[in-house]
Every structure is written in C-alpha cells, then in structure tokens.
Amino acid sequence: MPGLPKKSVIVMDKGTFHKKHNIQQIIIDAGYMVEYLPTYSPDFNPIEHK
Template identity: 55%
Template sequence: MNIVYLDESGFAVDSPRTHGYTKKGRRCYARKDWHARGRLNAIGAIAGFVFLTVCLFDCYIDSDIFYAWLTGDLLPKVPPRSVIVMDNAAFHKRKDMTEAIESAGHIPEYLPPYSPDLNPIEHK
C-alpha cells in the first residue's frame, strides 16, 4: 500500500529582500512599496521520495480549485489502493472530496490538528 502526502502553500511573488550590498562600514537601505503585487499558490503531492504532481495557481486555493486539482490531476497519478494523507483544512473533509478519493479506490486520512511536522511534504 502506498502513502501519498499532499499539502498546499502560498507565497508573495514580491517578497522583500532581507540582504543587500553596500560599501564597507555603510548601512544598506532599500525602498519598498508594501502594496501586494501578487501571490502564487502551490499544491503538491509526494509518494515516498517522488513528487507525483506540483501545480502553481495565481489565485487563492479554495475548495472548488482543490477539488478540480484532486480529481483532474492527482487521482489519475496515484498508485492503486493508496492512502492519501492531508491536513485538517475544512475543505479537505468536504463530502465530495472524500467520495472522489474513495470512489477512485483510495483511503483518505487526516493528520492530527496542528501537526504539520508529521507531513513529509512540509520538509521538501
């Protein structure tokens, strides 16, 4: 039986630089426009040491986007009779998500609350 771990993450595309160069003895300054320029979100899944899929989105990941990714991208790539491990995000437990996983012949499992360290994809 294979175990597949998945997670989603997001980051700003214009993250500020924390280091720079200047003449020795001088302080480095930079101007920063703190208005958000955009956000990139990613969803990925691993089985063992292999990434099954990683997808980038230029929008927030909600339950509809996650469902489309799950059914259209992940489930066709998952080895038969796998356990699919997710965190406790509310939309992971939506009935249609669970039904899609189970109807594809897999078992959905959820990590304990506030335990991202138990998900190996967090360490990739």
C-alpha cells in the same frame, strides 16, 4: 490522481475544504484511502517554546 497505484493513501490536513464529504467520496470512489493528519498542537513542538 492518475498514476497513483490503487489502494494508495491520500494524507490531508483538516482544512475545511479537505473535510467536505464530496472530496472524500471522490477519493474513495477512485479506489484510494483517506487519512487526516492530527490536529496541530504547539505544546508538542519544541520550536514553539524558544
């Protein structure tokens, strides 16, 4: 993650490999914040209703 400004926000989905504690801790220790995307819901996606 070199080149990213400190206090950048890293946005990830909820894939199991992203939820591993060590991955999250590495990002936090490097000075970044972690945010996760909300769970996918096809009910809110109009393309799913065609």
